[in-house]
Amino acid sequence: xxxxxxxxxxxxxRRQSASGSGELLVGIGxxxxxxxxxxxxxxxxxxxxxxxxxxxxxxxxNPELLGRKAAAVNLSDVAAMGGRPRYALLSLALPGDxxxxxxxxxxxxxxxxxxxxxxxxxGGDTVKSAGAIAISVTILGEAAAGHLLLRSTARPGDLVMxxxxLGEAAAGxxxxxxxxxxxxxxxxxxxxxxxLDPTPEVALGMVLAESGLVSAxxxxxxxxxxxxxxxxxxxxxxxxxxxxxxxxxxxxxxTAEALACDPVAWAxxxxxxxxxxxxxxxxxxxxLSALVRDxxxxxxxxxxxxxxxxxxxLLDGEGRLDISYRGYDHFNQT
Amino acid sequence: xxxxxxxxxxxxxRRQSASGSGELLVGIGxxxxxxxxxxxxxxxxxxxxxxxxxxxxxxxxNPELLGRKAAAVNLSDVAAMGGRPRYALLSLALPGDxxxxxxxxxxxxxxxxxxxxxxxxxGGDTVKSAGAIAISVTILGEAAAGHLLLRSTARPGDLVMxxxxLGEAAAGxxxxxxxxxxxxxxxxxxxxxxxLDPTPEVALGMVLAESGLVSAxxxxxxxxxxxxxxxxxxxxxxxxxxxxxxxxxxxxxxTAEALACDPVAWAxxxxxxxxxxxxxxxxxxxxLSALVRDxxxxxxxxxxxxxxxxxxxLLDGEGRLDISYRGYDHFNQT
Numbered sequence: 001x002x003x004x005x006x007x008x009x010x011x012x013x014r015r016q017s018a019s020g021s022g023e024l025l026v027g028i029g030x031x032x033x034x035x036x037x038x039x040x041x042x043x044x045x046x047x048x049x050x051x052x053x054x055x056x057x058x059x060x061x062n063p064e065l066l067g068r069k070a071a072a073v074n075l076s077d078v079a080a081m082g083g084r085p086r087y088a089l090l091s092l093a094l095p096g097d098x099x100x101x102x103x104x105x106x107x108x109x110x111x112x113x114x115x116x117x118x119x120x121x122x123g124g125d126t127v128k129s130a131g132a133i134a135i136s137v138t139i140l141g142e143a144a145a146g147h148l149l150l151r152s153t154a155r156p157g158d159l160v161m162x163x164x165x166l167g168e169a170a171a172g173x174x175x176x177x178x179x180x181x182x183x184x185x186x187x188x189x190x191x192x193x194x195x196l197d198p199t200p201e202v203a204l205g206m207v208l209a210e211s212g213l214v215s216a217x218x219x220x221x222x223x224x225x226x227x228x229x230x231x232x233x234x235x236x237x238x239x240x241x242x243x244x245x246x247x248x249x250x251x252x253x254x255t256a257e258a259l260a261c262d263p264v265a266w267a268x269x270x271x272x273x274x275x276x277x278x279x280x281x282x283x284x285x286x287x288l289s290a291l292v293r294d295x296x297x298x299x300x301x302x303x304x305x306x307x308x309x310x311x312x313x314l315l316d317g318e319g320r321l322d323i324s325y326r327g328y329d330h331f332n333q334t
Numbered sequence: 335x336x337x338x339x340x341x342x343x344x345x346x347x348r349r350q351s352a353s354g355s356g357e358l359l360v361g362i363g364x365x366x367x368x369x370x371x372x373x374x375x376x377x378x379x380x381x382x383x384x385x386x387x388x389x390x391x392x393x394x395x396n397p398e399l400l401g402r403k404a405a406a407v408n409l410s411d412v413a414a415m416g417g418r419p420r421y422a423l424l425s426l427a428l429p430g431d432x433x434x435x436x437x438x439x440x441x442x443x444x445x446x447x448x449x450x451x452x453x454x455x456x457g458g459d460t461v462k463s464a465g466a467i468a469i470s471v472t473i474l475g476e477a478a479a480g481h482l483l484l485r486s487t488a489r490p491g492d493l494v495m496x497x498x499x500l501g502e503a504a505a506g507x508x509x510x511x512x513x514x515x516x517x518x519x520x521x522x523x524x525x526x527x528x529x530l531d532p533t534p535e536v537a538l539g540m541v542l543a544e545s546g547l548v549s550a551x552x553x554x555x556x557x558x559x560x561x562x563x564x565x566x567x568x569x570x571x572x573x574x575x576x577x578x579x580x581x582x583x584x585x586x587x588x589t590a591e592a593l594a595c596d597p598v599a600w601a602x603x604x605x606x607x608x609x610x611x612x613x614x615x616x617x618x619x620x621x622l623s624a625l626v627r628d629x630x631x632x633x634x635x636x637x638x639x640x641x642x643x644x645x646x647x648l649l650d651g652e653g654r655l656d657i658s659y660r661g662y663d664h665f666n667q668t
Contacts, residue, residue, distance in 0.1 A: 024421070024456060033423065033457035035474075037371060045457060047381075047472050049425040053464035087358070089367065091383040091470050122358060123367035123379060129466070130387035136425050136470035138381050140369075 029234060030151050031080035031218055032141065042148055044141035046077035052132040060176040063102045065196045067109025070135045073221065075117055075200035076274045078141035080219035082149045082209020085119040085202060091136040093129035117202050147209040149217035149278065154235035158215050158279035160304040161288075163204055165249040166224055167263060168194035170270020171256070187251035198274040205276055207295050213288045217278040223269045224303075225326040227277055229312045232324075238309035241268075241323070243316040247301040268314065269326050279306055363568060364485050365414035365552055366475065376482055378475035380411035386467040394510040397436045399530045401443025404469045407555065409451055409534035410608045412475035414553035416483045416543020419453040419536060425470040427463035451536050481543040483551035483612065488569035492549050492613035494638040495622075497538055499583040500558055501597055502528035504604020505590070521585035532608040539610055541629050547618040554607040558637075559660040561611055562646045566658075572643035575602075575657070577650040581635040602648065603660050613640055 025042060026034035032044035050056055050070055061069070071088065078085040090110065094103070114121060119139065172195030175181060181192050201219070208214045216235060220227045224241070232239050246267045256263035280288055285302065292300050304315075311324040359376060360368035366378035384390055384404055395403070405422065412419040424444065428437070448455060453473065506529030509515060515526050535553070542548045550569060554561045558575070566573050580601045590597035614622055619636065626634050638649075645658040 024454065027454070027456045028458070033421070035421065035456075038373075043377075045421070045423060045472070045474065047423045047425045047457065047470065048459050049427050049461050049468065049470055051427050051461060051463050051468070054427075054462050087367070087369065087379070089379060089381045089472065091381045093383050093385050093388075093468060120358065120361070122361045122369075123381065124362070125382050127383050127385060128388050129385050129468075131466065132464040134383065134385070134427060134463075134468045134470075136381065136383055136468075138379070138423065138472045140379065 025145070025148070026150065031077040032083065034081070034148060036145060037142075040145050042143050042145040044078050044081055044083040044143060045138065046074055047136060047138040048074050048077065049134060049136040051134050057176070058133070060181040061196060063105035064109035066135075067106040067111075068113040068197055070137055071110050071113035071119075072198050072200045073272075073274065074137040074139040075113070075119065075202060076198070076219045076221065078139055079200050079202040079205035080217060080276065081143065082147055082205045082217065083141035083143040084206060085117050085139050085141040087122045087140040088114055088119050089138040090121060090124035091138075092124070092126045093134035094126065095129050095131055095133065098133075117200070143209065147212075149205075149209050149214055150234075151216055151218045151231045152234040154216035154231060154237050154279040154306045155281070156237055156306050156308045158281055158306040159285055159302045160228065160239055160241065160306060161278050161280055161300050161302050162220070162224070162247060163201055163276045163298070163300050164273070165247045165252065166220070166273050166275065167266030167268075167270045168249060168252050169198060169272040169274070170195075170223070170266045171252055171263075172196065173270075173272070187254050190249070190251040191255060195272060198272060200274060201276045204292065204296060204298065207292060208276065208278060208288075211288055211291055213280060213284040213291070215279045215281060217276060220273040220275045220277050221271060223271045223326070224273075224277065225268045225312055225323040229324040231277065231279070232306070232310060232312060235306070236310075237306050239304055239306050239312045241304035241312065241314050243314055245301065245303045247303070268323055359479070359482070360484065365411040366417065368415070368482060370479060371476075374479050376417075376477050376479040378412050378415055378417040378477060379472065380408055381470060381472040382408050382411065383468060383470040391510070392467070394515040395530060397439035398443035400469075401440040401445075402447040402531055404471055405444050405447035405453075406532050406534045407606075407608065408471040408473040409447070409453065409536060410532070410553045410555065412473055413534050413536040413539035414483075414551060414610065415477065416481055416539045416551065417475035417477040418540060419451050419473050419475040421456045421474040422448055422453050423472040424455060424458035425472075426458070426460045427468035428460065429463050429465055429467065432467075451534070477543065481546075483539075483543050483548055484568075485550055485552045485565045486568040488550035488565060488571055488613040488640045489615070490571055490640050490642045492615055492640040493619055493636045494562065494573055494575065494640060495612050495614055495634050495636050496554070496558070496581060497535055497610045497632065497634050498607070499581040499586065500554070500607050500609065501600030501602075501604045502583060502586050503532060503606040503608070504529075504557070504600045505586055505597075506530065507606070521588050524583070524585040525589060529606060532606060534608060535610045538626065538630060538632065541626060542610065542612060542622075545622055545625055547614060547622040547625070549613045549615060551610060551612040554609045554611050555605060557603045557605045557660070558607075558611065559602045559646055559657040563658040565611065565613070566640070566644065566646060569640070570644075571640050573638055573640050573646045575638035575646065575648050577648055579635065579637045581637070602657055
């Protein structure tokens with residue numbers, strides 16, 4: 001019996017599926033598929049499934065936050081291309097003994113997250129599951145075709161940038177796993193909230209896409225090392241990351257110190273940050289940072305650069321480490 | 335603890351979701367959501383999930399046929415509105431020990447069914463499941479906005495019609511459950527194939543929609559009694575079905591006789607026929623039948639009529655029986 005990694009599965013499906021041509025601008029291999037709708041408008045479509053026991057645990061994920069997250073992780077895929085989410089479909093598989101209050105809370109959270117991004121629930125279905133809850137969400141979005149940001153268009157010489165800080169969600173998950181979700185100070189609660197209730201970067205994605213200053217983009221769902229490796233692979237380039245530049249929040253740093261853990265490991269390999277990862281020609285860096293600060297009051301961070309070659313390398317004062325795909329692979333966890 | 339039926343769940347989601355207005359022509363409550371794309375073109379979107387142990391059993395459903403069926407049941411939702419399927423997204427949750435050959439066969443069947451209807455796989459994801467296989471498919475289709483057939487537009491006086499025969503898939507499932515999928519004569523194999531490898535009525539749906547002679551339509555996935563009750567409920571009407579008119583194939587009739595079963599029960603309550611159920615103003619009946627015979631070489635059958643009121647009634651020589659929603663409800667099976 002041979003099992004395949006997630007990367008191998010995606011590669012296989014991709015070899016059998018449609019690549020971008022004609023009306024289909026982008027097929028498998030980016031955050032969303034993209035269809036040309038004429039008049040310069042592109043439609044974005046993405047679908048993702050969350051499975052109980054794999055992607056969430058009801059022991060610490062209450063139904064309202066789970067509903068919010070099921071919407072957020074899919075909205076993030078639209079944000080990842082600079083799109084505006086518009087419509088959602090929800091396919092929910094529930095065990096026979098689910099409760100009415102669970103369902104009401106889940107839907108309340110799901111709808112509230114959609115409403116925050118002016119996205120309407122327009123369809124879906126509900127089926128019985130064999131035991132575990134399975135939540136499949138499809139989001140439709142739109143963007144000006146000229147403003148779409150793909151994974152495949154990074155170029156040597158571009159800077160690698162991220163929004164927000166990295167690794168908080170992974171640290172928060174660790175506390176949940178230890179049964180400590182309800183404990184701890186404000187710093188720890190910040191990390192736990194990053195895991196339980198992530199925020200899709202929709203507004204930032206649109207500002208970055210419309211700026212015309214960004215060369216490639218995706219969201220970070222499987223961890224920086226894995227997702228940047230995807231972006232490099234799609235673009236046919238390599239990346240170097242400067243360890244000292246990684247944006248690690250005070251909350252993560254303090255918590256890691258208290259536990260004698262390395263916050264850099266969380267920042268590189270931790271999944272579910274749902275931050276944006278993007279590349280910017282060097283000359284645009286200042287202009288873009290000023291634009292984002294003006295429009296959203298936020299900072300974006302340079303963490304490295306795109307170079308010729310392949311793979312992702314972490315640089316620190318002492319040396320170089322290949323960290324390509326050192327992220328979270330649900331099929332091959334150690 | 336209170337559990338909800340599938341109907342109650344859908345009603346709840348619907349109360350919280352967008353109804354058709356503006357660009358959104360149809361929200362929750364029909365086979366697909368529909369978005370106005372301008373120039374008279376409507377986009378159709380549908381999503382459905384199949385769960386191992388609930389919707390299929392690998393003991394008798396080989397992966398190639400399962401892949402075909404996962405595509406077919408979603409293509410059928412586009413056919414149900416008279417649309418042309420265009421694009422598919424697949425979200426697959428697989429247990430950690432799935433085999434490479436299972437995956438290859440599943441994808442081969444899935445892609446072959448899509449190819450039969452000129453539908454391209456453009457995206458999706460693969461995740462690990464907690465044990466059971468879960469297959470979520472999203473299909474995008476299109477139709478001329480003026481040719482869409484909804485569930486909500488049947489009127490008293492219309493005839494109720496169906497394509498093909500009813501009940502074969504339910505009978506076939508029964509043989510699979512008894513461990514007799516590999517046994518039996520040609521008639522039995524026809525029933526088993528109806529369950530394992532259904533055919534979406536895409537060409538017929540388009541002919542019916544473009545004819546301008548049909549008032550309302552849906553596909554039969556949960557059984558005639560349940561699905562006709564949905565159509566009546568959406569249209570604010572009732573229906574009477576003539577027992578003697580139900581299209582029951584020779585294969586089903588012979589098999590039922592040999593087993594001393596009632597084929598009418600399968601035809602009324604059996605799920606997964608994936609036939610089209612539609613209503614036709616009485617004066618259009620002959621013209622429509624001739625058109626379908628000319629264009630597709632197929633027969634369509636009048637099984638009853640739409641009347642004022644609510645509910646679905648079965649008429650036979652002796653009396654009347656309310657059969658509303660006497661179909662297959664995965665949450666409340668007896």
